[in-house]
Amino acid sequence: MNNELSDYTFQTKLLHNNHKFDPNTGAVSVPIQHASTFHQSDFDSFGQYDYSRSGNPTRETLEAAIAELEGGVRGFAFASGMAAISTAFMLLSKGDHVVVTDDVYGGTFRMVTSVLTRFGIEHTFVDMTNLDAVAKAIQPNTKVLYMETPSNPLLKVTDIEGVVKLAKANGCLTFLDNTFLTPYLQRPIELGVDLVLHSATKFLSGHSDVLAGLAVAKDEELAAQFYALQNSFGAVLGVQDCWLVLRGLKTLSVRMEQSQKGAAEIAHYLASHPKVKHVYYPGLAEHPGHSVHFRQAAGGGAVLSFELEDTDAVRRFTARAKIPVFAVSLGAVESILSYPPKMSHAAMPDAERDKRGIRDGLLRLSVGLESPDDLIRDFEQAFQD
Numbered sequence: 001m002n003n004e005l006s007d008y009t010f011q012t013k014l015l016h017n018n019h020k021f022d023p024n025t026g027a028v029s030v031p032i033q034h035a036s037t038f039h040q041s042d043f044d045s046f047g048q049y050d051y052s053r054s055g056n057p058t059r060e061t062l063e064a065a066i067a068e069l070e071g072g073v074r075g076f077a078f079a080s081g082m083a084a085i086s087t088a089f090m091l092l093s094k095g096d097h098v099v100v101t102d103d104v105y106g107g108t109f110r111m112v113t114s115v116l117t118r119f120g121i122e123h124t125f126v127d128m129t130n131l132d133a134v135a136k137a138i139q140p141n142t143k144v145l146y147m148e149t150p151s152n153p154l155l156k157v158t159d160i161e162g163v164v165k166l167a168k169a170n171g172c173l174t175f176l177d178n179t180f181l182t183p184y185l186q187r188p189i190e191l192g193v194d195l196v197l198h199s200a201t202k203f204l205s206g207h208s209d210v211l212a213g214l215a216v217a218k219d220e221e222l223a224a225q226f227y228a229l230q231n232s233f234g235a236v237l238g239v240q241d242c243w244l245v246l247r248g249l250k251t252l253s254v255r256m257e258q259s260q261k262g263a264a265e266i267a268h269y270l271a272s273h274p275k276v277k278h279v280y281y282p283g284l285a286e287h288p289g290h291s292v293h294f295r296q297a298a299g300g301g302a303v304l305s306f307e308l309e310d311t312d313a314v315r316r317f318t319a320r321a322k323i324p325v326f327a328v329s330l331g332a333v334e335s336i337l338s339y340p341p342k343m344s345h346a347a348m349p350d351a352e353r354d355k356r357g358i359r360d361g362l363l364r365l366s367v368g369l370e371s372p373d374d375l376i377r378d379f380e381q382a383f384q385d
């Protein structure tokens, strides 16, 4: 980024960065470059671009934008969050071991347990709220400590710097799925994390209209390895979708701010409701990870989970709540209510889910841009017998 821009706050950088207009035309929206291949003037010196899997100007704009926002050296755009995460795991080799946070995203759980195992890559799941447990899980062949904080769906908080310290002492890399908070609220690379991963399908694009993944590497060496994997595996993001994510990014700060404000109000409302057994939201002072969370993040975020009595109570509530869409996914302009046991975590066997405390009465809410008062009124009527 050019120097005069680096002083800007995050909010301003979302708009005023090196991509604020196209240098060729002055267009204030990034051009969508559909070409799959690029003419070369002679075979001794290829131009900047040769083939779009290896590099494309629209995709590169998005990749540079996320790298700047996360404070890393290089960004990578993928066809989905899982494509980014799966490509990251390809940094591992047969015989390696990875330590993964307990209530990791369901798709990541599936990748680790049913795909990596076939390639001879072992794993241990640990409760990452407990640094001693993380330390104990590290083996001589451990290469990666994989974090997600706050986690999905129980919003458990991992001490990022604590895990980074353990990783450094043991020669491991750290990966962190930053989907729930985005760099607006949490910048893991500044805390020493090596590779940040995103489902850009969620808050970064923000409108439930694109599937995308992003990754950002902390240093050049890892970036070069990761680029080779992106190019080899080839799960790159298409240019139309890159443009949609870039457009979403422009409003990231206002969306996160408003959604987070709503989430805090709703968390307080639910916490005092007699039909709610428990609220999981790091913004609540009584959340066990509250102080660790606010040391490493600028806000509680816009996702919370809450537990009702049982499946029947969930059924009644979801049938009567009118405002949120009832769907998988999160991080959108509209509020999204989901039922993790049957949706995001359906890939997890019952026993595993139980062990992790993802109980039958659990609902997850991603707060959108509606008036929080309207949402609370809607929930109030949905709780009526």
Ligand SMILES: *Cc1c(COP(=O)(O)O)cnc(C)c1O
Residues within 6 Å of the ligand: 080, 081, 082, 083, 105, 107, 148, 152, 177, 179, 180, 198, 199, 200, 201, 202, 211, 212, 213, 329
């Ligand atoms: C949605 C999600 C993913 C997977 O991303 P896709 O874009 O759906 O492939 C990974 N991690 C978290 C935390 C998510 O919410």
